Amino acid sequence: MVLCITALDITKSWKNKKFLLTDYARVGLIYYLITIMDEVVSPASDYSIMCVIFFIVIKWLDLLEASEKNTAPYALLCVLGVYALTLKLTAGLIILLVIKALYHLIKEKKVKDILIYLFTGLIVSIPWFVRTVIISGWLLYPFPALDLFEFDWEMNATGIELDAAQITTWGRALYDASLVELPITQWFPNWFKTTLSGTEKGLVLGCLICLIIYLFDFMMAVCKKRREQFDTLLVIGCILLSYLFWQCSAPLIRYGYAYVLLLDFLMLGQVLHRLGWNKMQNIVYFVLLLYGVYKVYAIGQYIYDTRLVQTYVKQADYGTYEMKSYNVGEYVFYYPASGDRSGYEFFPASTVKMDIELRGEGLEDGFRLRK
Secondary structure, eight states, X not given: OHHXXXXXXXXXXXXXXXXXXXXXHHHHHHHHHHHGGGTOOSOOHHHHHHHHHHHHXXXXXXXXXXXXXXXXXXXXXXXXXXXXXXXXXXXXXXXXXXXXXXHHHHHXXXXXXXXXXXXXXXXXXXXXXXXXXXXXXXXXXXXXXXXXXXXXXXXXXHHHHHHHHHHHHHHTTOOXXXXXXXXXXXXXXXHHHHHOOHHHHHHHHHHHHHHHHHHHHHHXXXXXXXXXXXXXXXXXXXXXXXXXXXXXXOOOHHHHHHHHHHHHHHXXXXXHHHTTOOOOHHHXXXXXXXXXXXXXXXXXXXXXXXXXXXXXHSOOOOOOOOXXXXXETTEEEEEESSSSOOTTTSOSBOXXXXXXXXXXXXXXXXXXXXX
């Protein structure tokens, strides 16, 4: 709902009689919300983190276009960036926006405010750190870099590295963890060809073009000391670095759709502004309306063809799969005979047979790897 309200602020362009740079970011957000309309089937972090990134960037650009001098709203958006980090570690580069807020706070010698914002960010992140430690025994799962604890339920470091490798290779369409060190020149062509739709291919190619243009803009701004561009370039730089990190790590499109769309639409806005074509709202509204109508029609046709209407009245059952079992103490654990799905009926279950033991007398005490 918050994102929808944020997106609908695009109607202010009627009053302005032109599109601002923020409006193009909102166009990307509307496109994203329409696109995932039939994809969101659970509260997955992939979608929530993309929405948070859109919100931070749009609100930040709003502040810049309003010439907001107060540092507080920028600092609070940086705290929201910390929250984004807790949703997905790969979103961590958005924290680089703190450069602007920190610069002004240091310049104004507001040490107390700096400590307050740092403490607020810590409060936001602590629940996530606690949850991660309880689940895995590590502070930054799936990165076994900080082994600060020695809990008996701690996951094996090798297993965590394997998890990270599987996430990475799956995103690269390799599906083999042993290929995690394969250079980008070898996996990119197959990833581009097999995992992206025609539209997504065009958007990714657009990002590669944006990379060249933005680097040129940055060098020109530095050489000619165009300080008025630095704030906008900081936002775009954070998005660009986030895109590059996504592209070079686990580039499953839903993991980084916000970066792709923001780069393309912000570049579109800048190009149109430079050409003097900044009164494009009518055309943009018409295109978005057509896309929305098409999407609603496609979803309705799919529901009709597959008789999914019944599932809106009575939820479809979970899938059932052949399972095997083994005992841990007096408790029965399950794992799939093949594949990695266990369905709903069998509990407790894992994707493979685990060599584990109970930590106490009952299941409520948890379990750990057998020593």
